[in-house]
Amino acid sequence: MLRSFSQVAAAALFALATIMVPHLTARAVAPHSSAAVRSTASASPHQISYKTAKRLIHQSEHTGMKMGKMVMFSGKSAHIIIIANQPGLKDMTFAIHGMVNPEVTVPVGAKVQLTLVNMDFGGGMAHGIVIGKLTPPYATAVPVPVPGQIAQIPLLAPRSRQTRSQAKYYADSTTFTAKKPGTYYYLCQMPTHAKMFKMYGKFEVVKPSQP
Ligand SMILES: [Cu+2]
Numbered sequence: 001m002l003r004s005f006s007q008v009a010a011a012a013l014f015a016l017a018t019i020m021v022p023h024l025t026a027r028a029v030a031p032h033s034s035a036a037v038r039s040t041a042s043a044s045p046h047q048i049s050y051k052t053a054k055r056l057i058h059q060s061e062h063t064g065m066k067m068g069k070m071v072m073f074s075g076k077s078a079h080i081i082i083i084a085n086q087p088g089l090k091d092m093t094f095a096i097h098g099m100v101n102p103e104v105t106v107p108v109g110a111k112v113q114l115t116l117v118n119m120d121f122g123g124g125m126a127h128g129i130v131i132g133k134l135t136p137p138y139a140t141a142v143p144v145p146v147p148g149q150i151a152q153i154p155l156l157a158p159r160s161r162q163t164r165s166q167a168k169y170y171a172d173s174t175t176f177t178a179k180k181p182g183t184y185y186y187l188c189q190m191p192t193h194a195k196m197f198k199m200y201g202k203f204e205v206v207k208p209s210q211p
Helices: 005-020 023-029 050-061
Strands: 046-048 065-067 070-072 077-084 094-096 103-107 111-118 127-132 151-156 169-177 182-187 200-206
Touching: 046 050, 050 077, 050 094, 050 111, 050 169, 077 103, 094 200, 111 127, 111 151, 151 169
Parallel strands: 070 103, 077 111, 103 200
Antiparallel strands: 046 169, 065 070, 077 094, 111 169, 127 151, 127 182, 182 200
């Protein structure tokens, strides 16, 4: 259901984004067609059941360490599972470790596997993720790749139907190495989402000596 004018506007922009990002609708049926737009090696988007999505939520909530409003990952590898519109949490947000748009910290040199699941309800929005050096505030449309981009998961179509337990959900993964320390941001590249809905968070790549 559309709850506000801004979401109506966002829905209208979905059509626009489909034109701007031609692979968006094609991805649902031809997962291999968009390889060229990916900045890093990526698995193909695939549909998962509600049961599998719930398992990924559980895994997300038990991976990394909560430190205030931050989620800290340590070690040489990290699996960061991001849920767009996690049931029970705020609409139009990313959830990591059960937190809404938290700051994420990974040690420099870590091999990161990034998984995104789109569980969007309500307006049925597409969501994706890019990680780079682009800082907020964001423009209505964010051109991809962003400056200093280190990872991308192209837009994932919304779930197949409204009934949560019967729906299929799109999921995709990518891997990258957090080579350079510094402050990055993860954000949703769907027009308006980063700007109007604040679908973004800080992503820090830190030297092991840093607190
Ligand atoms: Cu989004």
